[in-house]
Amino acid sequence: xxxxxxxxxxxxxxxxxxxxAREWALAAGRRAVASAGVEFATPTPEGVATxxxxxxxxxxxxxxxxxxxxxxxxxxxxxxxxxxxFLWLPALVVGxxxxxxxxEATRPRPRWxxxxxxxxxxxxxxxxxxxLWTMRAVVAAEVVVAALMWQRxxxxxxxxxxxxxxxxxxxxxxxxxxxxxxxxxxxxxGADVPVDExxxxxxxxxxxxxxxxxxxxxxxxxxxxxxxxxxxxxxxNVDLLPVALxxxxxxxxxxxxxxxxxxxxxxxxxxxxxxxxxx
Numbered sequence: 495x496x497x498x499x500x501x502x503x504x505x506x507x508x509x510x511x512x513x514x515a516r517e518w519a520l521a522a523g524r525r526a527v528a529s530a531g532v533e534f535a536t537p538t539p540e541g542v543a544t545x546x547x548x549x550x551x552x553x554x555x556x557x558x559x560x561x562x563x564x565x566x567x568x569x570x571x572x573x574x575x576x577x578x579x580f581l582w583l584p585a586l587v588v589g590x591x592x593x594x595x596x597x598e599a600t601r602p603r604p605r606w607x608x609x610x611x612x613x614x615x616x617x618x619x620x621x622x623x624x625x626l627w628t629m630r631a632v633v634a635a636e637v638v639v640a641a642l643m644w645q646r647x648x649x650x651x652x653x654x655x656x657x658x659x660x661x662x663x664x665x666x667x668x669x670x671x672x673x674x675x676x677x678x679x680x681x682x683x684g685a686d687v688p689v690d691e692x693x694x695x696x697x698x699x700x701x702x703x704x705x706x707x708x709x710x711x712x713x714x715x716x717x718x719x720x721x722x723x724x725x726x727x728x729x730x731n732v733d734l735l736p737v738a739l740x741x742x743x744x745x746x747x748x749x750x751x752x753x754x755x756x757x758x759x760x761x762x763x764x765x766x767x768x769x770x771x772x773x
Contacts, residue, residue: 511749517624518756521699524622525760528695531688537766540606541686548693549763552597559593560586573652584711588660594704594761595664598697599671603678606686612679619691620675621698629706632746633665636713643716648723657712664708668701692764703757707750714746 537545566585617623637658644654675694681687721739 511745511752514625514628514749515752515756517622517628518703518753521622521625521756522759524695525699528688528692529764532692532764532766535685535688537685537689538606540604541689542766544604544606544686544693545689545764545766548601549765551601552763555597555600556590556593559590559596561589562592563587563589565589587711588708591704591708592660592664592667594757595667595671595701598701599667599674601671601674601693601697604681604686604690604693606690607682608679609682614677614679615691615694617672617676620672620694621702625699625702625706626672629668629702629709630665632706632709632713633661636661636709636716639713639716639720643720648720657716661705661709661712664705668705671697671701689764689766696760696764699760700757703753703760707754707757710746710750710753714743714748714750716743717746718743 563586566589567582570581570585617626640649640654640657643649644651644657649657675697678694681690717739721736721741721743724736724739
Protein backbone atom coordinates (compact mmCIF):
# COMPACT_ATOMS: atom_id res chain seq x y z
CA UNK A 495 0.00 0.00 0.00
CA UNK A 496 2.84 2.34 0.83
CA UNK A 497 4.41 1.83 -2.60
CA UNK A 498 1.11 2.58 -4.33
CA UNK A 499 0.74 5.81 -2.36
CA UNK A 500 4.31 6.76 -3.25
CA UNK A 501 3.67 6.17 -6.97
CA UNK A 502 0.44 8.20 -6.90
CA UNK A 503 2.20 10.99 -5.04
CA UNK A 504 5.08 10.94 -7.54
CA UNK A 505 2.68 11.27 -10.48
CA UNK A 506 0.67 14.02 -8.76
CA UNK A 507 3.77 16.13 -8.16
CA UNK A 508 4.68 15.87 -11.87
CA UNK A 509 1.36 17.38 -12.95
CA UNK A 510 2.33 21.08 -12.38
CA UNK A 511 5.33 20.68 -14.68
CA UNK A 512 3.11 19.28 -17.42
CA UNK A 513 0.65 22.15 -17.01
CA UNK A 514 3.48 24.69 -17.19
CA ALA A 515 4.78 23.17 -20.43
CA ARG A 516 1.25 23.24 -21.87
CA GLU A 517 0.87 26.92 -20.99
CA TRP A 518 4.12 27.76 -22.74
CA ALA A 519 2.96 25.80 -25.77
CA LEU A 520 -0.15 28.00 -25.84
CA ALA A 521 2.10 31.07 -25.65
CA ALA A 522 3.45 30.11 -29.07
CA GLY A 523 0.08 31.20 -30.47
CA ARG A 524 0.60 34.66 -29.00
CA ARG A 525 3.98 34.82 -30.72
CA ALA A 526 2.42 33.81 -34.04
CA VAL A 527 -0.24 36.53 -33.76
CA ALA A 528 2.35 39.18 -32.93
CA SER A 529 4.55 38.08 -35.86
CA ALA A 530 1.57 38.17 -38.21
CA GLY A 531 0.70 41.69 -37.08
CA VAL A 532 4.17 42.90 -38.02
CA GLU A 533 4.05 41.04 -41.34
CA PHE A 534 0.69 42.45 -42.42
CA ALA A 535 1.67 46.05 -41.60
CA THR A 536 4.20 48.26 -43.33
CA PRO A 537 6.38 49.73 -40.56
CA THR A 538 7.44 53.35 -40.74
CA PRO A 539 11.16 54.18 -41.13
CA GLU A 540 11.24 54.74 -37.37
CA GLY A 541 9.72 51.29 -36.84
CA VAL A 542 12.25 49.58 -39.11
CA ALA A 543 15.11 51.41 -37.37
CA THR A 544 13.72 50.35 -34.00
CA UNK A 545 13.60 46.70 -35.01
CA UNK A 546 17.19 46.81 -36.24
CA UNK A 547 18.41 48.63 -33.13
CA UNK A 548 16.61 46.23 -30.81
CA UNK A 549 18.04 43.18 -32.59
CA UNK A 550 21.59 44.57 -32.45
CA UNK A 551 21.24 45.42 -28.78
CA UNK A 552 19.97 41.94 -27.95
CA UNK A 553 22.86 40.24 -29.77
CA UNK A 554 25.49 42.42 -28.08
CA UNK A 555 24.23 41.94 -24.55
CA UNK A 556 23.75 38.20 -25.05
CA UNK A 557 27.39 38.00 -26.11
CA UNK A 558 28.15 39.67 -22.81
CA UNK A 559 26.16 36.89 -21.15
CA UNK A 560 28.38 34.35 -22.91
CA UNK A 561 31.43 36.15 -21.49
CA UNK A 562 29.82 36.01 -18.03
CA UNK A 563 29.31 32.29 -18.48
CA UNK A 564 32.98 31.77 -19.36
CA UNK A 565 33.99 33.85 -16.33
CA UNK A 566 31.63 31.72 -14.23
CA UNK A 567 33.44 28.59 -15.42
CA UNK A 568 36.73 30.14 -14.35
CA UNK A 569 35.25 31.10 -10.97
CA UNK A 570 33.94 27.55 -10.44
CA UNK A 571 37.40 26.13 -11.16
CA UNK A 572 38.90 28.55 -8.64
CA UNK A 573 36.32 27.81 -5.91
CA UNK A 574 35.66 24.07 -6.38
CA UNK A 575 38.84 22.78 -8.06
CA UNK A 576 38.30 19.21 -9.35
CA UNK A 577 34.58 19.29 -8.54
CA UNK A 578 34.12 22.05 -11.12
CA UNK A 579 34.21 19.46 -13.91
CA PHE A 580 30.45 19.05 -13.32
CA LEU A 581 29.77 22.79 -13.08
CA TRP A 582 30.94 24.18 -16.41
CA LEU A 583 27.58 23.63 -18.12
CA PRO A 584 25.48 25.20 -15.30
CA ALA A 585 27.86 28.17 -15.18
CA LEU A 586 27.57 28.67 -18.93
CA VAL A 587 23.76 28.38 -18.82
CA VAL A 588 23.55 30.90 -15.97
CA GLY A 589 25.71 33.37 -17.93
CA UNK A 590 23.69 33.00 -21.13
CA UNK A 591 20.32 33.35 -19.38
CA UNK A 592 21.57 36.34 -17.40
CA UNK A 593 22.53 37.93 -20.71
CA UNK A 594 19.01 37.31 -22.03
CA UNK A 595 17.34 38.99 -19.05
CA UNK A 596 19.86 41.86 -18.99
CA UNK A 597 19.33 42.50 -22.70
CA GLU A 598 15.58 42.84 -22.23
CA ALA A 599 15.90 45.00 -19.10
CA THR A 600 18.21 47.48 -20.89
CA ARG A 601 16.54 47.69 -24.31
CA PRO A 602 16.61 51.23 -25.76
CA ARG A 603 13.32 53.08 -25.96
CA PRO A 604 11.71 53.31 -29.41
CA ARG A 605 11.94 56.70 -31.11
CA TRP A 606 8.61 56.77 -32.86
CA UNK A 607 5.82 59.24 -32.09
CA UNK A 608 3.98 58.35 -28.88
CA UNK A 609 0.27 58.59 -28.25
CA UNK A 610 -1.08 61.85 -26.88
CA UNK A 611 -2.58 61.58 -24.32
CA UNK A 612 -0.39 58.69 -23.25
CA UNK A 613 -2.01 55.26 -23.46
CA UNK A 614 -0.50 52.17 -21.86
CA UNK A 615 -1.25 48.47 -22.39
CA UNK A 616 -2.56 46.00 -19.85
CA UNK A 617 -0.29 43.30 -18.48
CA UNK A 618 -2.53 40.51 -19.81
CA UNK A 619 -1.96 41.82 -23.34
CA UNK A 620 1.76 41.06 -23.06
CA UNK A 621 2.05 37.72 -21.23
CA UNK A 622 -0.25 35.23 -19.55
CA UNK A 623 -0.68 36.11 -15.86
CA UNK A 624 -0.42 32.39 -15.12
CA UNK A 625 3.10 32.26 -16.56
CA LEU A 626 4.08 35.46 -14.77
CA TRP A 627 2.89 34.38 -11.34
CA THR A 628 4.31 30.90 -11.82
CA MET A 629 7.72 32.48 -12.38
CA ARG A 630 7.39 34.49 -9.17
CA ALA A 631 6.19 31.47 -7.19
CA VAL A 632 9.06 29.31 -8.45
CA VAL A 633 11.63 31.97 -7.58
CA ALA A 634 10.15 32.29 -4.08
CA ALA A 635 10.16 28.50 -3.64
CA GLU A 636 13.79 28.23 -4.77
CA VAL A 637 14.89 30.97 -2.39
CA VAL A 638 13.03 29.37 0.55
CA VAL A 639 14.43 25.89 -0.14
CA ALA A 640 17.98 27.21 -0.59
CA ALA A 641 17.76 29.28 2.59
CA LEU A 642 16.45 26.34 4.63
CA MET A 643 19.08 23.94 3.34
CA TRP A 644 21.83 26.53 3.87
CA GLN A 645 20.64 27.19 7.40
CA ARG A 646 20.67 23.47 8.20
CA UNK A 647 24.23 23.16 6.91
CA UNK A 648 23.32 21.06 3.87
CA UNK A 649 24.87 23.60 1.48
CA UNK A 650 28.39 25.05 1.53
CA UNK A 651 28.54 28.82 1.81
CA UNK A 652 29.62 29.31 -1.81
CA UNK A 653 26.78 27.14 -3.13
CA UNK A 654 24.30 28.83 -0.80
CA UNK A 655 25.23 32.29 -2.02
CA UNK A 656 24.95 31.25 -5.67
CA UNK A 657 21.62 29.48 -5.09
CA UNK A 658 20.18 32.63 -3.51
CA UNK A 659 21.76 35.46 -5.51
CA UNK A 660 21.40 34.16 -9.08
CA UNK A 661 17.60 33.55 -9.10
CA UNK A 662 16.95 36.76 -7.14
CA UNK A 663 19.09 38.85 -9.48
CA UNK A 664 17.40 37.36 -12.55
CA UNK A 665 13.98 37.97 -11.02
CA UNK A 666 14.80 41.62 -10.23
CA UNK A 667 16.03 42.21 -13.78
CA UNK A 668 12.90 40.51 -15.13
CA UNK A 669 10.65 42.73 -13.03
CA UNK A 670 12.52 45.81 -14.29
CA UNK A 671 11.99 44.71 -17.89
CA UNK A 672 8.31 43.92 -17.26
CA UNK A 673 7.79 47.30 -15.61
CA UNK A 674 9.45 49.13 -18.50
CA UNK A 675 7.24 47.53 -21.13
CA UNK A 676 4.16 48.22 -18.99
CA UNK A 677 4.71 51.92 -18.27
CA UNK A 678 6.04 52.87 -21.73
CA UNK A 679 3.31 54.72 -23.65
CA UNK A 680 1.88 53.14 -26.76
CA UNK A 681 2.83 54.61 -30.14
CA UNK A 682 0.47 56.84 -32.04
CA UNK A 683 -2.00 55.17 -34.36
CA GLY A 684 -0.32 53.61 -37.38
CA ALA A 685 1.91 50.80 -38.57
CA ASP A 686 4.18 51.14 -35.52
CA VAL A 687 1.45 49.78 -33.21
CA PRO A 688 1.87 46.07 -34.17
CA VAL A 689 5.66 46.45 -34.05
CA ASP A 690 5.44 47.85 -30.54
CA GLU A 691 3.06 45.09 -29.48
CA UNK A 692 5.42 42.41 -30.81
CA UNK A 693 8.42 43.94 -29.02
CA UNK A 694 6.54 44.06 -25.72
CA UNK A 695 5.34 40.48 -26.18
CA UNK A 696 8.86 39.24 -26.94
CA UNK A 697 10.38 40.99 -23.92
CA UNK A 698 7.71 39.79 -21.47
CA UNK A 699 8.04 36.16 -22.54
CA UNK A 700 11.84 36.19 -22.74
CA UNK A 701 12.36 37.50 -19.21
CA UNK A 702 9.61 35.28 -17.79
CA UNK A 703 11.08 32.17 -19.39
CA UNK A 704 14.70 32.97 -18.50
CA UNK A 705 13.87 33.74 -14.86
CA UNK A 706 11.74 30.60 -14.63
CA UNK A 707 14.58 28.43 -15.92
CA UNK A 708 17.10 30.05 -13.55
CA UNK A 709 14.81 29.14 -10.65
CA UNK A 710 13.43 25.76 -11.79
CA UNK A 711 16.77 24.08 -12.47
CA UNK A 712 18.41 24.89 -9.11
CA UNK A 713 15.12 24.20 -7.31
CA UNK A 714 14.96 20.75 -8.87
CA UNK A 715 18.57 20.04 -7.96
CA UNK A 716 18.06 21.11 -4.35
CA UNK A 717 14.87 19.08 -3.97
CA UNK A 718 16.55 15.99 -5.40
CA UNK A 719 19.50 16.39 -3.04
CA UNK A 720 17.20 16.86 -0.05
CA UNK A 721 15.01 13.89 -1.01
CA UNK A 722 17.95 11.55 -1.52
CA UNK A 723 19.46 12.66 1.79
CA UNK A 724 16.19 12.00 3.65
CA UNK A 725 15.73 8.70 1.85
CA UNK A 726 18.90 7.34 3.46
CA UNK A 727 17.28 7.51 6.90
CA UNK A 728 15.65 4.43 8.42
CA UNK A 729 12.10 4.97 9.68
CA UNK A 730 9.50 2.65 11.19
CA ASN A 731 6.58 3.84 9.05
CA VAL A 732 6.17 4.86 5.44
CA ASP A 733 7.86 8.24 4.93
CA LEU A 734 6.41 10.03 1.92
CA LEU A 735 8.45 13.20 2.32
CA PRO A 736 11.53 11.86 0.45
CA VAL A 737 9.27 10.65 -2.36
CA ALA A 738 7.60 14.06 -2.60
CA LEU A 739 10.96 15.84 -2.64
CA UNK A 740 12.42 13.56 -5.32
CA UNK A 741 9.26 13.84 -7.43
CA UNK A 742 9.28 17.62 -7.02
CA UNK A 743 12.92 17.68 -8.03
CA UNK A 744 12.27 15.68 -11.20
CA UNK A 745 9.22 17.83 -12.00
CA UNK A 746 11.20 21.05 -11.55
CA UNK A 747 14.09 19.83 -13.71
CA UNK A 748 11.74 18.59 -16.44
CA UNK A 749 9.77 21.84 -16.38
CA UNK A 750 12.98 23.88 -16.50
CA UNK A 751 14.22 21.98 -19.55
CA UNK A 752 10.82 22.34 -21.25
CA UNK A 753 10.69 26.11 -20.62
CA UNK A 754 14.26 26.42 -21.90
CA UNK A 755 13.15 24.77 -25.13
CA UNK A 756 10.36 27.33 -25.55
CA UNK A 757 12.80 30.11 -24.64
CA UNK A 758 14.96 29.22 -27.63
CA UNK A 759 12.02 29.84 -29.97
CA UNK A 760 11.57 33.37 -28.55
CA UNK A 761 15.23 34.38 -29.05
CA UNK A 762 14.68 35.08 -32.73
CA UNK A 763 14.28 38.88 -33.00
CA UNK A 764 11.14 40.50 -34.35
CA UNK A 765 11.52 41.05 -38.09
CA UNK A 766 9.37 43.08 -40.44
CA UNK A 767 9.98 40.60 -43.26
CA UNK A 768 9.06 37.51 -41.22
CA UNK A 769 6.61 35.09 -42.82
CA UNK A 770 3.09 35.70 -41.58
CA UNK A 771 1.71 33.28 -39.02
CA UNK A 772 5.11 31.58 -38.69
CA UNK A 773 5.31 29.66 -35.44
